[in-house]
Amino acid sequence: MFDFLKAPVQRFQDFVVLGGRAAVNVFRGPHYTDDTFLQMDIIGVGSLPVCVMTGFFTGAVMAQQMSRALATYGATGQIGQIVSLTLVRELGPVLTALMIAGRNGSGIASELGSMKVTEQIDAMRALGTDPIQKLVVPRLLATAVVLPLLTIIADFMGILGGFVIALTLGITPDQYWSTAWRSLEFNDVGQGLLKPFAFAIVISLVGCYYGMSTTGGTQGVGRATTQAVVVSSIWIIVITFFIGRIFVNL
Amino acid sequence: MSNGPEQSDTVVVQFDQVTVRFDGDTALDRVSFAMRAGETRVLLGAAGSGKTVLLKTAMGLQAADSGRVLLFGRDITRMAERELFELRSRVGILFQEGGLFDSLTVEENVAYPLRNQKTRQAQSESETEESVREALRFVELEHTLQQFPSELSGGMRRRVGIARAVVTEPGLVLYDSPTAGLDPITANTIMALIVKERDTRNAAALMATHRYQDGQLMANFRYNPHSGELQRVSVNGDGREGSTTRFMVMREGKLVFEGTQPELEASGDPYLSKFVLKR
Numbered sequence: 267m268f269d270f271l272k273a274p275v276q277r278f279q280d281f282v283v284l285g286g287r288a289a290v291n292v293f294r295g296p297h298y299t300d301d302t303f304l305q306m307d308i309i310g311v312g313s314l315p316v317c318v319m320t321g322f323f324t325g326a327v328m329a330q331q332m333s334r335a336l337a338t339y340g341a342t343g344q345i346g347q348i349v350s351l352t353l354v355r356e357l358g359p360v361l362t363a364l365m366i367a368g369r370n371g372s373g374i375a376s377e378l379g380s381m382k383v384t385e386q387i388d389a390m391r392a393l394g395t396d397p398i399q400k401l402v403v404p405r406l407l408a409t410a411v412v413l414p415l416l417t418i419i420a421d422f423m424g425i426l427g428g429f430v431i432a433l434t435l436g437i438t439p440d441q442y443w444s445t446a447w448r449s450l451e452f453n454d455v456g457q458g459l460l461k462p463f464a465f466a467i468v469i470s471l472v473g474c475y476y477g478m479s480t481t482g483g484t485q486g487v488g489r490a491t492t493q494a495v496v497v498s499s500i501w502i503i504v505i506t507f508f509i510g511r512i513f514v515n516l
Numbered sequence: 517m518s519n520g521p522e523q524s525d526t527v528v529v530q531f532d533q534v535t536v537r538f539d540g541d542t543a544l545d546r547v548s549f550a551m552r553a554g555e556t557r558v559l560l561g562a563a564g565s566g567k568t569v570l571l572k573t574a575m576g577l578q579a580a581d582s583g584r585v586l587l588f589g590r591d592i593t594r595m596a597e598r599e600l601f602e603l604r605s606r607v608g609i610l611f612q613e614g615g616l617f618d619s620l621t622v623e624e625n626v627a628y629p630l631r632n633q634k635t636r637q638a639q640s641e642s643e644t645e646e647s648v649r650e651a652l653r654f655v656e657l658e659h660t661l662q663q664f665p666s667e668l669s670g671g672m673r674r675r676v677g678i679a680r681a682v683v684t685e686p687g688l689v690l691y692d693s694p695t696a697g698l699d700p701i702t703a704n705t706i707m708a709l710i711v712k713e714r715d716t717r718n719a720a721a722l723m724a725t726h727r728y729q730d731g732q733l734m735a736n737f738r739y740n741p742h743s744g745e746l747q748r749v750s751v752n753g754d755g756r757e758g759s760t761t762r763f764m765v766m767r768e769g770k771l772v773f774e775g776t777q778p779e780l781e782a783s784g785d786p787y788l789s790k791f792v793l794k795r
Contacts, residue, residue, distance in 0.1 A: 388577050389615035393680075394601045394633035 281475050288402045288471065301404035309370045309405075310412030316365050317420045324357055325349050325424030329431035342435055346446035349428030350421075354450060354458040358421035360506050363465035366413055367498040371473040374405055375494035378477025379487035387478065402474045406467065413466035414459050421458065457513040464509065465502050472498040526553045527589065528688045528720050529574050534583035536569055536769075543569040545769040546583065551722060553687065554760065556714060558731035559724040560791045561766035567724035568612065570766070571690045574722065575607045576600040588687070605633040608681035608689040608719075612696055614673040616665040616680070623661040626651055626680045633684065651683040652676070655709055671702035675709065682713050689713065691723040695730055707733045708746055715739035728791050735761035735777045765791065 329349050336342045378401060381387050387397050425446055432442045476494040480486045529551045536544040543566050551557055561567045572578040573585055576592045585593050587603050595603075609615075616625050626648045630639060639647075652658045655675040665673055674694060681689055691710060695703035707730055714721045715738050723734060737746040763780045765773035765788055773780060773788055781792050 384613055384618075385611040385615040386617055388572065389609075389611055389617070391577055391597070392575060392604055392607070392609050393629040394605055395628075396597060396601075 277479075280479065281471070284398070284402065284475050284478070285467075285471050287398050288406050288474075291396070291399045291403050292407065296399065298400055298404050301400065302407050305404050305408035306412050308373075309366065309408050310416065313366055313369055313412075313416060314419070316369060317362050317416045318423050320361050320365050321353070321358065321420030321423035322427040324361055324420075325353060325427030325429075326431050327427075328352060328357070328424075329428035329435075333431065333435050343437060343441055344445055345428065345432050345435070345437060346425075346442040346444070347449035350425050350446035351449050351454060353421050353424040353428075355454050356506065356510070358424055359417050359458055359461035359465065360502060362417045362420045363413065363462060363469065363502045364499055366409070366416065366465075367469045367495055367502065370409070371469045371498045372491045372495050374470065374473030375477040375480075376487055376491045378474060379480035379490040382478055382480040383483050383487060397478065402471070402478075405474060406470045409466040409470040410463060413469070414462040417458070417462040453513055457509055461506055461509050464505050468501045468505065469498045472501065527551065527586070528553050528555075529722070530584075530586040531570075531574075532584040532586070534573060534580045534585055536566075536573055536578060537581050542769045544573065544580075547769075547771045548583075549764060549771060549774055551720060553720050554718050555720050556734055556761040557720075557722045557764060558734055558761060559722060559764045559766065560726065560728065560731060561724070562726060564768075565766040566769040567726075567766055568692050569769075571609070571692050571722065571724055574690060575604055575609060601633070602635060605629070605635045605684060606687050608684065608686040610674070610677045610681045610689070610691045610694055612692045614665070614677035616673055616676055618665050620664075621661065622652070622657070622663050622665065622668070622676050623648055625665065625676060626683050628680065629684050647683055648679075651679040654682070654713070655679045669702075671698055671705065674698065674702075674706050678706070678709055678713065682717075682719075685717060686719060688720045688722070691721065691725075693725055694723065695725065695727055703727075703730075704733075708739075710734070711737055711746055712739040716741070726791075731761070731763060732777070735763075 329345050332348050333342055333345055336344060336348070378387070381390075381401075387401075390397050390400060428446075429439070429442050433439070473494045476490040476497070480490040482489070527550045529549075531547050531549050534544055534547045535542065545566075547566075547570065559567050559570065569578055573580055575587065576585070576595060576597075580593050583593070584591060588606060590603060592600060592603060616622075617628065620628070623645075627644050630644045630647055649658060649661075652661065655678050657672060657675055657679065660668060660672065660676070665676065668676065678694075681691075694706050694710060698706065710721065710723065711734060713719070714734075721734070723730065725731060733746075736749055738749050739745075740747045761777065763773065763775060763777060764771055765780070767787055773783065773785070780788060783789070783792075
C-alpha cells in the first residue's frame with residue numbers, strides 16, 4: 267500500500283547515512299587538508315564576484331522599492347534599518363546560499379557524478395582511500411567555512427547598494443549608516459550566521475549525495491546535477507523558515 | 517615492498533552461493549567458485565551478464581546480498597570498508613575504462629596506491645618514484661609521466677591502468693574487459709602486457725571479457741623473458757598441456773560453465789558455442 271514511499275524513504279536514509287559518516291570522518295584521519303583548501307578556493311574565492319554582485323544589487327533594489335512605500339509615511343530616513351535588517355536576517359543568507367547551490371552544489375554533483383560513472387570512485391576505494399574522507403569531508407568543511415564568510419560579504423555589499431540609492435534620495439551618509447548599524451541586534455546577527463552554516467551543510471551533502479549515487483552515464487550526471495540544485499534550493503527555503511521561527515520566539 | 521605471489525595451494529578468491537541484486541534485478545545468482553594462487557581465470561559472458569559485478573564483489577566494492585565471499589581466506593561479505601583496505605591492497609584491478617583519476621597526472625595516478633595504502637606508507641618518496649617508473653616502463657609509457665589521462669589515447673589509458681594495477685605487485689589482479697572498445701592491434705598489445713605481467717610475477721589473474729580470442733591468448737601463450745615476446749605453450753606438443761587457465765561463462769547472473777578450454781570447446785550448449793571460436 268505504501269510502496270510508493272519506499273524509494274524516497276530509502277533515499278533519505280542513504281542521505282542520513284552519508285551525512286553521519288561524513289560527520290564522523292571530520293573527527294578522524296586521514297585529513298586531506300590540501301583538498302579542503304582547494305575546495306575553499308573554488309567555492310569561496312571563485313564565488314566572490316557572484317556574491318558581491320548579488321548582494322549589492324539586492325540591497326540597491328530593496329532600497330529603491332521600499333523608498334516609495336516609506337515615503338508614504340514620511341519615513342524614508344529609515345531605509346538603512348530596513349535594508350540591513352532584511353539583508354542580515356534573511357535575504358543575504360538565502361540569496362548567497364541559492365547562488366552557491368547553483369554554482370557549487372551543481373559543480374560538486376557533476377564532478378562526483380562524473381567520477382562515479384567513470385569508475386573513479388570505485389578506483390579510489392580499490393586503491394585504499396575512503397571516498398567520503400577524500401571527497402565529501404573536504405567539500406563539507408570548505409562550504410561550512412566559506413558560506414558564512416560569503417554571506418557577511420554579501421550582507422555588507424547589500425547595505426552598500428542600499429546606501430548608493432539612499433544618497434540619491436537625499437539621505438545623509440551618517441543617517442543611513444547609523445540606522446543601518448543600530449537596528450541590528452544579537453538575534454539578527456545570530457540567525458544571519460547560523461543560517462549560512464546550516465545551508466552549507468545542506469548544499470555540500472546534497473551535492474555529494476546526488477553525485478555519489480549517480481547512475482546511467484552522462485545523462486545520469488545531468489540528472490544528478492539538476493536534482494542537487496533543486497533539492498538543496500528547496501531545503502534552503504524550508505530551513506530558513508524554521509530557523510526564523512526559532513529566533514522569532516527567542 | 518611486494519605483496520608477492522601466494523602459495524599455490526592457497527585459495528585467493530572464493531564465492532559461495534553469492535547473490536547480488538540491484539533494485540529487484542538479480543546481477544549475480546548463487547555464484548560459486550574457488551580460485552587458487554597463481555591460477556588464471558577467464559570470465560566470459562555477454563554484456564550485462566554480471567562479469568563486472570562479479571569482479572567488484574570479489575574485492576568488496578560491491579556487497580553481496582546473500583552467500584559468502586572469501587578473499588585471501590578472510591570472509592569479506594560483511595566486512596567494514598576500513599577493514600577491507602588492507603585486503604584490497606593485495607589486489608590489483610584494471611577497470612573497464614581504466615578508471616584513471618582525470619585530475620591527476622599519469623605519475624600521480626600510478627603512485628596513488630603506493631601513497632595511499634596504509635600498508636605502504638613506510639615506503640620513501642624515492643622508492644615510490646622508482647616503483648612508478650618501473651611500472652610505466654613495463655607498459656612502455658615511461659615518457660608520459662607528467663601527462664594527464666585526457667591527453668592519452670584509449671589504449672594508452674588502459675596501459676596506465678595496468679601499470680597502476682600492478683605497481684604494488686599484488687597477489688591477485690582483476691581485469692575488467694581490458695580490450696573492450698579497442699582496435700585489434702591495440703587489443704593485442706594490451707593482452708600481451710597482461711600475459712607478460714602474469715608470467716613475470718606468477719600472480720593470479722581473473723579476466724572478464726566478451727572476446728574469446730583474449731581467453732585463448734591467456735590460455736595458450738606464455739611470455740618468454742629471453743626473447744621478450746609471447747610464444748605458444750607447447751608442452752607435449754598440443755599447445756594446451758600445462759595450461760592452468762580455467763574458463764568461466766556467465767549468463768544473466770548465473771555461472772553456467774566452469775572448466776578448461778578443451779571442455780568449453782567440446783560443450784554442445786548453444787549459449788557457450790556463441791563464445792567459442794573453434795580452432
